[in-house]
Amino acid sequence: MILLQVLSPDNNISMVLFFGTIGMLALTIGLIVFISFHQRKVIRYQQQLQRMEQDQQKTLLNASIRLQEEERQRIAADLHDDAGPLLATARLYLNENFVNLDKQTQLHSIYNAKQIIDDTIQLIRNISHSLMPPTLKNFGLESAVNDLFQKISGSGSMNASSRFHDYRERLKAENELIIFRIIQELINNILKHSNASFIHLTQNTSGHRFFIRLHHDGRGLTQTDFEKLGKSNVGLGLKNIQSRLKVLQGKIFFEKDMSQTYYKVTIELNREEDLKTTTESN
Amino acid sequence: MLQKISLLSSLLPIIFFVIFCFKKATRELWVFFIVTLASCIFDILLTMSKWAFENIFLLWNLSTLVLYVLLIYFFYLIIKQNVIRIIIILLSIFYFILFFLYDKSNTEQFNSLMNTIGYVIYLILSLCYLIIALKPTSEPTNIFTPIFLIVLGLLISIASTFFLFIIASRLSKEEVHQYWSLNYYSNIVSNIIFSIAFFKSRNKRKNQPPENHLVDFTIPNDR
Numbered sequence: 001m002i003l004l005q006v007l008s009p010d011n012n013i014s015m016v017l018f019f020g021t022i023g024m025l026a027l028t029i030g031l032i033v034f035i036s037f038h039q040r041k042v043i044r045y046q047q048q049l050q051r052m053e054q055d056q057q058k059t060l061l062n063a064s065i066r067l068q069e070e071e072r073q074r075i076a077a078d079l080h081d082d083a084g085p086l087l088a089t090a091r092l093y094l095n096e097n098f099v100n101l102d103k104q105t106q107l108h109s110i111y112n113a114k115q116i117i118d119d120t121i122q123l124i125r126n127i128s129h130s131l132m133p134p135t136l137k138n139f140g141l142e143s144a145v146n147d148l149f150q151k152i153s154g155s156g157s158m159n160a161s162s163r164f165h166d167y168r169e170r171l172k173a174e175n176e177l178i179i180f181r182i183i184q185e186l187i188n189n190i191l192k193h194s195n196a197s198f199i200h201l202t203q204n205t206s207g208h209r210f211f212i213r214l215h216h217d218g219r220g221l222t223q224t225d226f227e228k229l230g231k232s233n234v235g236l237g238l239k240n241i242q243s244r245l246k247v248l249q250g251k252i253f254f255e256k257d258m259s260q261t262y263y264k265v266t267i268e269l270n271r272e273e274d275l276k277t278t279t280e281s282n
Numbered sequence: 283m284l285q286k287i288s289l290l291s292s293l294l295p296i297i298f299f300v301i302f303c304f305k306k307a308t309r310e311l312w313v314f315f316i317v318t319l320a321s322c323i324f325d326i327l328l329t330m331s332k333w334a335f336e337n338i339f340l341l342w343n344l345s346t347l348v349l350y351v352l353l354i355y356f357f358y359l360i361i362k363q364n365v366i367r368i369i370i371i372l373l374s375i376f377y378f379i380l381f382f383l384y385d386k387s388n389t390e391q392f393n394s395l396m397n398t399i400g401y402v403i404y405l406i407l408s409l410c411y412l413i414i415a416l417k418p419t420s421e422p423t424n425i426f427t428p429i430f431l432i433v434l435g436l437l438i439s440i441a442s443t444f445f446l447f448i449i450a451s452r453l454s455k456e457e458v459h460q461y462w463s464l465n466y467y468s469n470i471v472s473n474i475i476f477s478i479a480f481f482k483s484r485n486k487r488k489n490q491p492p493e494n495h496l497v498d499f500t501i502p503n504d505r
Contacts, residue, residue, distance in 0.1 A: 013449055017461060020445030028441040031412070032434060038416060039426075 056231070060246065063239030075127060082123050090116040133180070141176040142167050145183060145201060152187070152199070160187075162201040171210070171271075178244045179212065179267070182252075185237045186214055186265055194218025194263075210269040220263025221254045288466035289329055292322040295476040302484035310359045311483055314432055317352045318476060320345070325469075343396070347381060350374075350400045353436075357407040360429050366410055373403050394451035401440050401447065408433050408440075428483035435475030442468035 093113040098106065136144035142164040152160040170176065183201070190196055196218025204211045221229070229235035230242055245252055250269040257264055295318040303311060324345040327334040334341050354377075358370050381396055411433050446464050453461070 013452070013457075014461075017445050017449060017464070020448075021442055021464060024441035024444050025438070028437050031437070035412065035416065042416075 059231070060239055060243040063236050064243045066236060067240050075131075078123070078127050083120055086116050086120045086123065090120070132177070136176060136180050137173070140167075140170045141180060142203070144176075144180055148184070148187070149199070149201065152191075158191070158196065159198040160200075161198075162203075164203040166205045167203055175248060175269075178248055179269075182241050182244050182267060183212065183214070185241050189237055190214075190216050190218060190220075194220055205271065208271045210271050212267040214265040215257070215262050217262050220256070220265075222256060223254045226252070226254045284463055284466045285329060288469040289322075289325050291470045291473040292318065292325050294473050295480055296322060298477040298480040302481050307483065310356060310429055311480070313352060313356045313359060314476070315480075317349060317356065318473075320348055320352060324348075346396055346400060350377065350396075353400075353404060354407075356432075357404070357411070360433075361407065361411055361414065363410075363414065366407075370407065377403065394448055397447040397450075398444075401444055404436060404440055408437050426482075428479040431475055431479035431482060435472040435479065438475065439468050439472035442471075 090113040093109040093116070098109060101109065133144050133147075135147045145162050145164075149160040149162045152158055171179070187199065190199055194216055196216040198215075198217055200215045202213050202215075204213075226238060229238050241252060245267070248269055250267060253266045253268070255264055255266075256262075296315070299307070299311070299315045299318070307315065324341065328338060328341060354370060354374050358367055361367065361370070377396075377399060380399065411429075415430060443465050446461055450458055450461075
């Protein structure tokens with residue numbers, strides 16, 4: 001009926017009513033259509049993000065399991081290949097015929113067996129130290145890192161130095177170990193791939209944030225490379241760093257220095273998290 | 283005929299509410315149920331009562347005020363942002379002052395001014411609600427909730443009667459009745475949407491996973 005009235009040219013009210021209502025309805029329907037499309041798009045995007053995050057978690061978990069297995073295999077190989085033969089040799093010196101030997105030979109055998117047992121003790125100590133460095137346990141991260149850098153410098157192949165600017169309060173022991181392992185992994189990568197002539201580590205804090213920065217003058221990674229390697233199947237060490245940082249809720253940044261000569265790696269942690277976990281454990 | 287269908291359709295959301303979400307409805311849904319109830323009562327009065335038909339403009343003005351109070355409270359409940367809530371209160375104060383100072387004696391014609399102001403306020407608040415609902419969240423959430431459907435129904439109702447209410451004051455009683463079919467169509471469509479919203483509200487509750495008090499997850503064998 002309104003449509004018929006609109007068609008008569010004299011009826012202005014009907015025209016306003018008809019076109020106004022049609023316009024308003026078109027706007028509303030347009031809005032509803034836009035919302036449904038937008039909503040679908042947002043949900044798809046969020047699902048994609050979740051899937052990517054799950055994949056990333058899976059990769060990290062796989063990397064951590066593989067690393068654990070490698071570590072176990074290494075310890076097993078050390079014990080089997082080194083400690084096993086040493087103890088077997090010591091047993092040979094102290095076999096059943098030992099009592100029938102003359103005193104001189106007995107003394108000689110005992111001396112040899114003692115030497116081998118001492119070597120085995122040293123070997124087992126080395127394995128144990130590689131699992132948990134005693135300097136780190138007893139004197140903290142600063143001493144352990146200084147110790148590590150002195151060893152690198154002592155080899156003569158690279159100039160390594162470290163400086164802790166603000167480390168009066170030690171982090172929780174487990175967190176110190178995780179940070180130390182991350183530093184070890186980074187240094188291992190620098191030694192293996194970068195061809196650098198020096199490494200310098202600095203530690204600092206800013207408010208509740210704890211920073212560790214590594215500088216080197218060799219070939220390095222940028223953040224894009226790190227993220228790319230983190231998603232690929234290679235770069236097990238980097239994935240291991242990522243999973244360790246996840247435990248600490250920390251961040252890592254790889255970048256090239258302003259001068260384009262040095263690469264720097266910054267590890268950023270929140271000390272509040274460390275304090276929180278310390279309080280919880282207490 | 284159309285008027286009767288419209289009247290019957292206004293019973294639909296009430297029936298759906300009573301059947302599907304009477305026991306579990308949230309406060310927002312209760313307020314909207316009262317809106318549909320009040321709207322239905324006004325429709326019945328206008329159709330059935332001779333006195334109401336003779337005083338149709340007075341009744342429309344009264345229904346405008348009652349529905350405004352209820353709908354503005356509904357928007358106050360669904361929009362959680364404090365800034366917008368303060369704006370709602372200020373707009374309502376402005377609305378009431380205008381209603382009582384300017385238009386309360388107007389019982390001889392349709393109160394276009396107050397209806398239009400009310401509609402503009404609903405439009406603004408509906409858009410505010412939609413913008414807030416569309417904000418990205420960390421978890422994928424379905425925005426097609428019962429409240430969202432109610433707002434959509436309101437938007438459709440406003441869109442289809444907005445111009446009718448603007449020009450209604452310029453029309454005679456006969457002309458108003460002539461064009462009023464638009465209002466009936468709008469009523470039917472929005473009442474169907476409100477009914478779906480009440481029905482969906484029941485589904486939403488039903489889909490919630492039941493809490494399992496029987497399994498003790500601290501027992502090592504269950505890990």
